[in-house]
Amino acid sequence: MGDNIRSKLGKKIRLLRKLKGFTQEELGEKAGISYKFLGEIERGEANPSLNSLILIANALRVNVKELFPGEPDVYAQLSPQDIKLIKKALKLLNNTF
Numbered sequence: 424m425g426d427n428i429r430s431k432l433g434k435k436i437r438l439l440r441k442l443k444g445f446t447q448e449e450l451g452e453k454a455g456i457s458y459k460f461l462g463e464i465e466r467g468e469a470n471p472s473l474n475s476l477i478l479i480a481n482a483l484r485v486n487v488k489e490l491f492p493g494e495p496d497v498y499a500q501l502s503p504q505d506i507k508l509i510k511k512a513l514k515l516l517n518n519t520f
Contacts, residue, residue: 430467
């Protein structure tokens with residue numbers, strides 16, 4: 424059961440990271456954690472501490488609770504094409520401001 428939760432948590436963090444347009448290295452740097460550890464979290468291999476989750480959430484600019492999958496999970500309904508469009512729009516907005 425714990426493996427399933429870690430796996431879902433990791434997938435959600437990966438999705439949020441990609442939506443924000445960050446690489447694992449960039450998010451790891453922003454969060455102050457190793458990108459290798461972040462990769463382990465995203466693959467559901469690591470058991471992150473609450474402190475690590477807070478650092479990741481802050482770097483992603485989301486609430487910690489948003490890292491955990493829930494019902495309904497609006498992000499799960501996005502297609503890869505939707506994610507690409509969102510990423511492109513975010514990059515344009517970031518360059519504007």
